[in-house]
Amino acid sequence: MKRALNFNAGPAALPEAVLAKAKKEMMNYQDLGMGVMELSHRSKQFEAINDRTQSLLRLLLNIPDDYEVLFLQGGASLQFTMVPMNLLEEGSTASYVLTGAWSEKALKEAQKIGSATAIASSKSTNYKSIPSLSEINGKPDSSYLHITTNNTIYGTQWHQFPEKINVPLVADMSSDILSRPIHVSSYGLIYAGAQKNLGPSGVTVVIINKQLLKRSRPDLPAMLNYQVQADSNSLYNTPPTLSVYFLMLVLEWAESIGGVQQLERMNQQKAAMLYDAIDRSNGFYKGHAEKDSRSLMNINFTLADDDLSASFLHEAEELGFIGLAGHRSVGGCRASIYNAVPLEHVEQLAKFMNDFRLRN
Structure with a gap:
């Protein structure tokens, strides 16, 4: 399925x-x-x-x-x-x-x-x-x-x-x-x-x-x-x-799967992938939160303008990604990576972020 x-x-x-x-x-x-x-x-x-x-x-x-x-x-x-x-x-x-x-x-x-x-x-x-x-x-x-x-x-x-x-x-x-x-x-x-x-x-x-x-x-x-x-x-x-x-x-x-300690390790690993894609983008992606306050659950970022954000979200949806639009208070994009979001799904998102940046 x-x-x-x-x-x-x-x-x-x-x-x-x-x-x-x-x-x-x-x-x-x-x-x-x-x-x-x-x-x-x-x-x-x-x-x-x-x-x-x-x-x-x-x-x-x-x-x-x-x-x-x-x-x-x-x-x-x-x-x-x-x-x-x-x-x-x-x-x-x-x-x-x-x-x-x-x-x-x-x-x-x-x-x-x-x-x-x-x-x-x-x-x-x-x-x-x-x-x-x-x-x-x-x-x-x-x-x-x-x-x-x-x-x-x-x-x-x-x-x-x-x-x-x-x-x-x-x-x-x-x-x-x-x-x-x-x-x-x-x-x-x-x-x-x-x-x-x-x-x-x-x-x-x-x-x-x-x-x-x-x-x-x-x-x-x-x-x-x-x-x-x-x-x-x-x-x-x-x-x-x-x-x-x-x-x-x-x-x-x-x-x-190992309790809360294992969930924390998984969440840190997932968040690190996406924040790495943001931090290595030379400003193509801009995180909303200050680094010392970053969430391990919700990774929020913006792109250069609304048109580029719309293009990102459209391509993401075509590939099967759901729920990446940011809240209207911040705009841009948001990836919520709660406990049940599989590591491989986050890996696919990080890869898409890097690919989209290289093409734009």
Whole structure:
């Protein structure tokens, strides 16, 4: 079967092994005569899927016992609201670091709930870099500090993290979770939509320190209350059962190839190929992000003008490359090389970039 050379920013590529297993089980999961999407979420079979998915995520990310793992709906965008609803204390302020469009949206939603402010930003340079830690460390005196660890639109990523802040660190890891090891204990809360590195759209992972659950007020709507979701093991209402199942399969795949450490090595190798094609082009390709802030997930670059970019994208599409157009905020091109994008697809893209440059 022909497979696209998929560089979409999200929803994004899934591992072929995951798709093959899901195809095999689609109509007959564990000899039940029905697929996972037909199971009751109260059945022992789905509860086993839910529990195994949690266990795998705990194993791969080395999540301590004093953290809850939740599978919620609404995407990362709903977390822009749930985080301040649950964590913003009365009379306090929430601090945000702006590194792109998604952190801007997170701040805007928080300001609808209570007092929230940006304490650092790289907007003045069109988000080409991550603000220096000297702008952040020791500064927040608030309920929490929010960051977006990877910025898909601008191709930047945090490589060092705030430490001297004395408040819970909240991180939107939607586009780089599971791509590299993290110290979960450094965070109060981590959230991530699944559709880039974890699975299909429909489920959002939340990892929260149990101490922070005490901030969830009983008068919050039940569906938006972290404590309610934790008490019900993410089964307060009908969850996105098929998405959770796919998440389980992706986590099984990640474990089978060597875990997060191996994924990081693969991601570094893939990113190095494309950044090398950019850096060796003598300015034919220009990366958007500053080198010390470059993302391993989203490689953004521009060409000399719109006509050349259009020609590049047209030829790429003719060769089977999908999803290479840059976001309108930056223009140019963007290659999203999440965990499931095969190395050989990135090799083909790097070769095409070099060939196109030589011909133009």
